[in-house]
Amino acid sequence: MSDVEFENQRIVFKEKNYKKIKCYNPGTSSPTWHVKREKDSKDFVIKIIEKESCVFHRNKEIPREFKILQDLKKFGRKDIVKAFEWSYVKGRVLILFEHIQDFKTLLMPESMIKKVFKNIATAVAFLHENKYAHGDLKLDNVIVKEDRTIVLIDFQDSCRIDEDKEVYITGRILSKEDPMIPVKEGIDRVEEDQEVSVKTDIEKLYNILVEFKWNGAKSAEFLAFSDWFKDYHKKDEVSLKDVFLQAYVYL
Numbered sequence: 170m171s172d173v174e175f176e177n178q179r180i181v182f183k184e185k186n187y188k189k190i191k192c193y194n195p196g197t198s199s200p201t202w203h204v205k206r207e208k209d210s211k212d213f214v215i216k217i218i219e220k221e222s223c224v225f226h227r228n229k230e231i232p233r234e235f236k237i238l239q240d241l242k243k244f245g246r247k248d249i250v251k252a253f254e255w256s257y258v259k260g261r262v263l264i265l266f267e268h269i270q271d272f273k274t275l276l277m278p279e280s281m282i283k284k285v286f287k288n289i290a291t292a293v294a295f296l297h298e299n300k301y302a303h304g305d306l307k308l309d310n311v312i313v314k315e316d317r318t319i320v321l322i323d324f325q326d327s328c329r330i331d332e333d334k335e336v337y338i339t340g341r342i343l344s345k346e347d348p349m350i351p352v353k354e355g356i357d358r359v360e361e362d363q364e365v366s367v368k369t370d371i372e373k374l375y376n377i378l379v380e381f382k383w384n385g386a387k388s389a390e391f392l393a394f395s396d397w398f399k400d401y402h403k404k405d406e407v408s409l410k411d412v413f414l415q416a417y418v419y420l
């Protein structure tokens with residue numbers, strides 16, 4: 170049996186067969202598949218990343234996304250996606266995740282959006298309290314379940330915010346100017362960038378509000394909160410505590 174049959178109907182990963190159901194993001198550099206394990210029909214998600222574009226933790230021992238999710242597992246949070254295994258397969262990095270059924274965010278009633286936003290902010294606050302920044306907050310990276318609880322996914326840009334520089338040797342360092350642009354290793358801006366990542370998360374939380382507006386959120390309370398956040402997120406000093414306080418006042 171070959172290792173893997175990416176191009177066909179199934180993926181063979183750690184000697185188990187997974188039947189492809191659907192690609193969530195066709196045409197991207199890290200196709201992510203909803204799959205079913207053949208032996209028991211259990212659902213999973215497999216992310217396939219080109220080795221060259223995968224961000225590794227320390228000396229290429231382990232993909233950083235997997236390492237961070239593995240570290241977070243001990244907290245037993247339901248709002249952080251679980252990653253089970255990873256492996257190199259034919260020059261690519263495969264990561265196996267739990268599958269979460271996404272409720273259509275576009276169909277959410279306004280009352281649900283308010284609750285969902287607070288749940289997202291709660292998950293981000295948990296990360297920050299434990300010295301992690303997500304780095305890529307947007308609705309695409311939040312799975313909303315039918316009961317209004319949420320699960321954060323896509324930790325590819327995440328980092329520990331109190332890590333020593335060593336950790337960044339093989340990883341991507343986020344640039345201060347644009348957190349999405351990788352900066353060359355060996356520069357001495359790591360501490361600044363660590364702080365910026367938390368601030369960036371808060372800025373991106375505001376962007377999520379904007380996304381909700383695009384999706385039709387328009388109640389007076391929601392718009393008032395969004396107006397408050399619009400000014401707030403541009404400040405030099407921002408804190409999730411303020412965001413929570415205002416969220417509970419407005420929403």
Ligand SMILES: Nc1ncnc2c1ncn2[C@@H]1O[C@H](COP(=O)(O)OP(=O)(O)O)[C@@H](O)[C@H]1O
Pocket residue numbers: 193194197199200201214216250266267268269270271309310312322323324325
């Ligand atoms: N664990 C999961 N359960 C259900 N859907 C998922 C899961 N992980 C990813 N997805 C879907 O796949 C898409 C791409 O996955 P993501 O991890 O965000 O990769 P990318 O780095 O390409 O953005 C997500 O936007 C989401 O729709």
Ligand SMILES: [Mg+2]
Pocket residue numbers: 309310323
């Ligand atoms: Mg994503």
